[in-house]
Amino acid sequence: MQFTATQIADLLNGQVEGDANITITKLSKIEEGVHGSISFLSNPHYIQYLYNTQASVVIINKDFTLTAPVAATLIRVENAGNAFTQLLEMYNEVKLNKKGISKLSFIAESATIGSDIYAGEFSFVGENAIIGNHVKIYPQVYIGDNAVIGDNTTIFAGVKIYSETNIGKNCIIHSGTVIGSDGFRFTPENDNKKVPQIGNVVIEDDVEIGANCAIDRATLGSTILRKGVKFDNLIHIAHNVEIGENTYFAAHGVVAGSTKIGKNCMFSGQVGIVGHLSIADNTIITAQSGISKSITKKGEVYMGSPAFDANKYRKAYIHFRNLDSLVQRVDKIEKLQKETELKEN
Amino acid sequence: MQFTATQIADLLNGQVEGDANITITKLSKIEEGVHGSISFLSNPHYIQYLYNTQASVVIINKDFTLTAPVAATLIRVENAGNAFTQLLEMYNEVKLNKKGISKLSFIAESATIGSDIYAGEFSFVGENAIIGNHVKIYPQVYIGDNAVIGDNTTIFAGVKIYSETNIGKNCIIHSGTVIGSDGFRFTPENDNKKVPQIGNVVIEDDVEIGANCAIDRATLGSTILRKGVKFDNLIHIAHNVEIGENTYFAAHGVVAGSTKIGKNCMFSGQVGIVGHLSIADNTIITAQSGISKSITKKGEVYMGSPAFDANKYRKAYIHFRNLDSLVQRVDKIEKLQKETELKEN
């Protein structure tokens, strides 16, 4: 991709100051600008970089006043941050604009395929699967029998989607993620027999799932990720779990079987939640915390393992750090008490 | 799959009450019953759902007495729970009954292939590998040179099995799992040189491994999972570890190098165990706990990081939660002591 400053300015509805014909081939941070890159200045803390950046073009706010000469060509716009995000999105759209069904893919004859899809090399689509319009199936993806993939969803290389999984529109699933594997249910009391897992996974619209996650199918019924759920990498979701709308999970989160999680929750990294709980909307859980009881009040912050109110936890933890001095104080008190006792007798 | 109530009753050795010709196409929980589904009633807490379920057919115990009219067709059997499990298993068997070697798979000429196997599209079987009878190799699976897979084992899409791995009979390995990757051994004192990892992984019969696990080969000798071991998702097993018979690991468990774990242990999610330890049979470890010392007494429960006796941990943790009040009590005691001292002098 190569553009002139003028072409970019036209796209962003901005005005060029400097060499209008200079060409750019990539995007960079202003402090990492190189010849041929375009950057932006939005955060005032970065103003210093404007005057010595190596970037060929910098996008700045319309009303920004220069206090020294700038080597880069400038493009002035209403809001430099938004304009740059617009460029990022355009760049990504071009980069991800894969099309066509590879001759080296396998698509079952009974599958239903939408218009304008991409199916990369060595990808597999099983019996009776239904693939929506504009779906992107990268190389080495597996989509099992009867799975349904909604319009505009992107599935990156090597994702494995078991049979009967139902994925909505505008979702993004990153490489290595497994959806629909069996829930972990055995009967130790009955010769460790496996409980058959015949439910499925339902993922609603606008969900993004990071790399190498594992989301188990339900025993019966569905494991559900509601609209707008966002997952980081390496997250485990057990059978029959339900995650509410727009809830965020940072990396290495774990949710055990049948737990129901509310909307708009925010869970930091390495959080664990035991099975059969209900977690209220807007709950926040700090990193490495473990939730062992249902949370009924909305919007609370939890910390610790097992977790409780985060402010109380932080206070208790400060005392924990100082336990040695507390113990020494108690030693001293006992000593004094003993001395007093001796004196009195 | 479509069956009439009569056909199901015959399979389960049960008796139909109601419309014997009604057809069912899927299985559901009684509280999630829909037209065309078959459910069961076993747990007395769910009796309420019997009288208004939308399921077309419900399996109930022979001796169950109705207290109101039921819209669904009933099938009466000796034990409704067991009968339903039987249906689940039959359903699963049909669903997973994949057969045949795809023309789009690659099987080395030197490999030995049993009878009646499934080898899906883009699956790979290496030199001198030995594949037992009725083995199911889903699409995009990799089985390295000299690996051995026992009869009736199922390997789901995209599993990667390194060379020399030895897997027993009736095992199930879920998607994304890696078996036989190199153990993590380097010599920081010697220019960070890698210690070659030339051992293998041995997995005995009846083992199930969840999605996206990673089980390293031994440096020399074998990393071993004994008969009946059950793993949830995203578990890490280091080189030369040995896991005893029927031990269960919930998601995100971690075992460091050369640790030996006993039989019938139960480890909750996100448990970590350091290297070169011995863990006694029947040990239970609670979620997020970290084991830093060998456990010699059987059947104990451990909690905390580093972990100790779970009852003691819970007691200590209650005090931890109340540390602020303990500190205030000590403050008060000191104040009183000081006042007493002043009075006395």
Add this chain to the structure above:
Amino acid sequence: MQFTATQIADLLNGQVEGDANITITKLSKIEEGVHGSISFLSNPHYIQYLYNTQASVVIINKDFTLTAPVAATLIRVENAGNAFTQLLEMYNEVKLNKKGISKLSFIAESATIGSDIYAGEFSFVGENAIIGNHVKIYPQVYIGDNAVIGDNTTIFAGVKIYSETNIGKNCIIHSGTVIGSDGFRFTPENDNKKVPQIGNVVIEDDVEIGANCAIDRATLGSTILRKGVKFDNLIHIAHNVEIGENTYFAAHGVVAGSTKIGKNCMFSGQVGIVGHLSIADNTIITAQSGISKSITKKGEVYMGSPAFDANKYRKAYIHFRNLDSLVQRVDKIEKLQKETELKEN
């Protein structure tokens, strides 16, 4: 592979004692020696095994004095440990000596391919990718557009490398690992819109990455793993993170976005590090610890969640274990104080 004792002795520049024509086909520990295996004795604690090992050949130090007859053929060398490591390396080299481009792989015409590479079945190399000399690409690997792979790097089966990733020389990437997936950045305040991730991942020379790791691309710029970094399995590295030279990460480590980690650090299993921190060189973090603040002093050891100085943590943790007795002491003190007060009044 089959060798006689004489052939091995010639390779190791050693001298045979016993049957020089005995053949060996595998390597074993001395305590696990079997007919046809070659072992070594280096650690004095294992001397007992020398006299009854079933190994056909044992490598021992030149100056080792036998105190009883030995059944195995001996090969005497300068340093038995080093000689055995040399054998391990030779064994591994032969085992991993895969060559040739499979007809069942897909390599884009615009890709540049070095000499003497291996590209296994169902592997994929994208547009404009550059693959160095002697690179090994195992089956089902995905290498995205514009990716660069340095000389002598080995990429095991099923690794997924997104577009624009840049990997150095002599690296090893284990199965299931994903490199270059999108960073986890959304704007909850702006309708949960995704922040486009258009940076890349740069991995320098001599890096080894275990199985099923996930390393996200930068938002802009690069996520960087410096020369000699070693990762165990299932590690998560977020966008824009930088890991210094020769830093080691045990399994299940997590580093959140934009954190910069120094050289020669050692992180145990399940460690978590929050975003936007700086961690000094030579920092050691114990298992399951969570780092919530930057570490500026080099060579310190941290423990706990949130972590602080490990010695202080261990001391505080001993007090935590004994909190019940501390509380009882305070109870007793209060009781005595109250009695004294009553007496005095």
